[in-house]
Amino acid sequence: MPKISAQEYKTKIEPVWCPGCGDFGVLQAICNALSAKDVDPKNLVFASGIGCSGRLPPYVKSYGFHTVHGRVLPIATGIKVGNPNLTVVAVGGDGDAFAIGGGHIPHTARRNPDIKYIVMDNGTYGLTKGQGSPTSPLGKAYPGAPYGTTEIPLNPIAMSIAYDVSFVARAYSGKAKELAEIIMKAMDHRGFALIDVISPCITFYNTYKELPPQLAVIPETHDPRNRADAFKLALDGSKIYLGVFYQNERPTYESRLTGLSEKAEAASIPRLNEIMLDFT
Numbered sequence: 001m002p003k004i005s006a007q008e009y010k011t012k013i014e015p016v017w018c019p020g021c022g023d024f025g026v027l028q029a030i031c032n033a034l035s036a037k038d039v040d041p042k043n044l045v046f047a048s049g050i051g052c053s054g055r056l057p058p059y060v061k062s063y064g065f066h067t068v069h070g071r072v073l074p075i076a077t078g079i080k081v082g083n084p085n086l087t088v089v090a091v092g093g094d095g096d097a098f099a100i101g102g103g104h105i106p107h108t109a110r111r112n113p114d115i116k117y118i119v120m121d122n123g124t125y126g127l128t129k130g131q132g133s134p135t136s137p138l139g140k141a142y143p144g145a146p147y148g149t150t151e152i153p154l155n156p157i158a159m160s161i162a163y164d165v166s167f168v169a170r171a172y173s174g175k176a177k178e179l180a181e182i183i184m185k186a187m188d189h190r191g192f193a194l195i196d197v198i199s200p201c202i203t204f205y206n207t208y209k210e211l212p213p214q215l216a217v218i219p220e221t222h223d224p225r226n227r228a229d230a231f232k233l234a235l236d237g238s239k240i241y242l243g244v245f246y247q248n249e250r251p252t253y254e255s256r257l258t259g260l261s262e263k264a265e266a267a268s269i270p271r272l273n274e275i276m277l278d279f280t
């Protein structure tokens with residue numbers, strides 16, 4: 001198969017995002033990474049939750065599943081278990097991932113399916129016109145919270161390290177080259193990879209000016225296998241670090257399931273239809 005260019009990974013469907021939305025940079029970085037990794041679109045699935053970011057799957061040449069709000073991780077896990085040969089990428093927003101869907105992160109981490117989760121984190125609920133989200137700063141006023149938010153924000157990186165997500169990284173949509181490199185590293189990782197991508201919502205929480213001075217690349221001396229050091233970087237409030245914080249290679253969910261049905265066969269556990277015969 002001839003190599004597909006990044007441009008060719010984009011479908012003809014025009015994104016409906018506002019001009020200047022950070023999600024354009026994420027889409028571009030995804031296509032750059034797919035092209036560099038030479039991923040066959042026939043073996044590629046994008047699954048998404050609901051939100052502006054959740055609209056991404058039809059924009060990429062792949063199979064796509066626009067699922068329900070907060071439920072992308074169980075669905076992506078099911079896709080991977082159903083066909084472990086597929087490259088499975090889950091996408092969505094910070095509301096989708098860390099509010100309604102937050103309960104799925106620890107259990108996906110425990111299972112460790114080989115799926116990649118790209119969270120487009122804009123600190124607001126964009127699609128529903130600007131409410132505070134789990135990553136909104138305390139006191140930030142939004143159209144949907146005119147007197148300012150009243151909750152302290154989550155730290156998605158520290159939370160993911162605490163849950164032992166096996167690959168944890170942060171990137172910025174405005175640095176598409178670096179973001180593509182992190183996506184490629186996540187693709188090389190065998191297991192559940194979560195990338196928290198700061199992706200500004202130009203319409204409801206425009207952080208394009210305030211962000212760049214706060215960003216810093218994780219020092220090259222950092223060893224992502226060192227969980228304590230990863231926590232230190234994640235909790236360092238003086239900077240917003242970009243790069244791979246934590247990586248813990250371990251068996252994937254699908255590899256642990258291998259041979260399970262044969263074991264059940266060998267144990268001659270009655271099949272459901274045989275059990276049902278007792279009731280007919």
Ligand SMILES: Cc1ncc(C[n+]2csc(CCOP(=O)(O)OP(=O)(O)O)c2C)c(N)n1
Pocket residue numbers: 050051052053054069092093094095096097120122124125126127128133
């Ligand atoms: C069960 C359910 N509850 C609420 C909604 C309404 N809803 C749609 S998208 C969304 C939040 C989107 O915010 P986020 O996940 O951060 O994505 P963004 O739009 O910012 O990309 C909400 C609350 C819904 N669709 N389904």
Ligand code: SF4
Pocket residue numbers: 016017018020021022023052053122126127200201202203204
């Ligand atoms: S509302 Fe915000 S997140 Fe949604 S498309 Fe517009 S800029 Fe992007």
